[in-house]
């Protein structure tokens with residue numbers, strides 16, 4: 450297995466006078482094979498980017514482990530071990546922060562190679578960079594440009610050229626096209642997918658757009674408030690979503706869901722605010738199907754072949 454994420458939890462402490470602990474991730478576990486794409490989907494603030502930052506060693510987890518090709522990636526101090534530098538890469542949401550504004554495109558393409566102590570000759574380097582740019586659909590003339598002379602879509606292509614040049618084992622794309630307009634989005638996604646398939650790179654693709662995730666992914670994990678609540682092959686999750694929250698995301702709530710809603714357990718917001726339901730299902734306060742049993746948190750269980758859901762009713766179906 451290329452990547453294994455085991456029971457990653459993350460808590461932040463906040464507050465000026467009275468510090469309060471704020472749990473952002475709760476025991477997130479999943480695996481990703483070489484050359485596979487796992488789509489991670491969930492609403493804004495559910496913890497997707499935090500998870501990405503933890504995997505890359507940019508933020509230490511409160512607990513849990515990350516393994517790359519069977520080896521734990523963090524040292525005892527919680528830092529990324531040196532041997533994993535460059536083997537994992539990320540494409541961020543905001544193209545403007547992806548490249549150093551004071552560097553020309555070709556320096557940006559050269560930088561990761563220098564970090565890896567690969568120092569090609571100048572001519573060799575120009576040829577190599579031009580080839581990389583052609584692969585992402587840009588001409589040689591872009592080599593001498595600064596980031597402010599490029600559009601968001603062009604910057605994301607250059608970031609993909611960097612990926613191509615470094616050949617990481619794992620690529621995390623954190624909403625890489627959400628800042629781009631639709632036509633450019635499609636082009637960048639196509640290039641990303643092609644690069645990933647051709648180079649057998651494991652891709653963790655993060656987005657809140659299920660259509661995009663469905664197109665690019667082999668498997669999809671749905672996240673809600675720091676927990677994975679459903680996990681299945683992409684086709685299956687879209688045809689037969691099990692968790693009520695996934696159904697809401699897909700926009701296919703059925704009549705039977707609303708009938709069940711009338712039988713739902715009454716929940717007073719004060720009780721919720723007071724934290725009485727800390728042990729309840731993460732969707733308890735909003736679920737139209739919530740029952741008494743949902744006051745106990747369900748865990749992610751295999752409902753059918755490769756299809757996991759954390760919902761008591763899905764498990765019993």
Ligand SMILES: Nc1ncnc2c1ncn2[C@@H]1O[C@H](COP(=O)(O)OP(=O)(O)OP(=O)(O)O)[C@@H](O)[C@H]1O
Nearest residue numbers: 461462463473492493494495496497498499500657
């Ligand atoms: N350094 C931090 N200190 C305290 N809280 C933080 C910190 N970083 C993130 N958070 C909180 O963690 C939660 C998850 O944030 P995160 O950026 O991972 O969400 P996300 O799923 O990526 O959202 P989006 O789709 O909007 O990018 C948010 O409530 C955020 O406020």
Ligand SMILES: [Mg+2]
Nearest residue numbers: 497498499623
């Ligand atoms: Mg994010």
